Amino acid sequence: MNNLKKALSLFGIFLLTQCASTSPPQTTTAGGGNARVREEVAGSKDNSTLENGCPLDKMQWLYASDKFDSVQxxxxxxxxxxxxxxxAATLDxxxxNRxxxxxxxxxxxxxxxxxFAQSRVPVSEEFYKQYAxxxxAMCAVMDALRSGSIKQDESTKVAGNTFREVAKSFEKLRKE
Structure with missing residues (x-):
């Protein structure tokens, strides 16, 4: 009976680790409201706009490593x-212009x-955690903007402040 419990526990842990390591889908059907997914129709949209996803959405290009180039x-x-x-300046x-x-x-x-998502870049664990x-934070703000939970007259200011905070967080990571 103990072996059965151990086997079930190990199987449960295996399932959980597989779920945690599975990447979220990168495409969705039209009308999806999630900031981390977007419709991929070649040539139909300007994918550089904020309505087409969170700017920091992609993470697969970064990985934490002890062997990273500090200059890079x-x-x-x-x-x-x-x-x-x-x-942030664009949003200002x-x-x-109202x-x-x-x-x-x-x-x-x-x-x-x-x-950057076209390659893989090793970074420090601190850098990786800050990016994540x-x-x-940024994707939560983009989701809130899409859902309308941020007042229309405050939306540009909130988005601009989010970009400024992200800029500050990366400035702090710079090591001399």
Missing amino acids: QNSLADTLSKAAKAD RMMA NNNPLEASSSLKILVEK SSRM
Whole structure:
């Protein structure tokens, strides 16, 4: 009886680890509201806009490793920070022009991450965790914007602040 319990426990753990390591789907049917998925129809949409997904959505290109290049990581942190600042400036201009739909904005950060997703980059565990944390926060804001749970007149400001916070988080990761 103890062997049966052990076998069932091991099988349960195996199932849980498989579920946790399974990647979320990257496509969905039209009308999906999740920020982490988007319809992939070639040429039908500008995938750089915020309405087509969270800028930091993709993570498969990063992996934590003890063998990472600190110069490359610093450069990556700078690049991500600059792209997030550029997006914040775009959103500030939209707010000044009274355009309260930040999801219409083309995202430099999203374009950059899409480009980086074509390769694999080793980074420190701290960098990886910060990216994951920033990703969760940013994608939650994008989901809230899509669902309308953020007031229309505040949406551009909230999105801009999110990009500024992401920029700051990557600036802090830069090691001298």
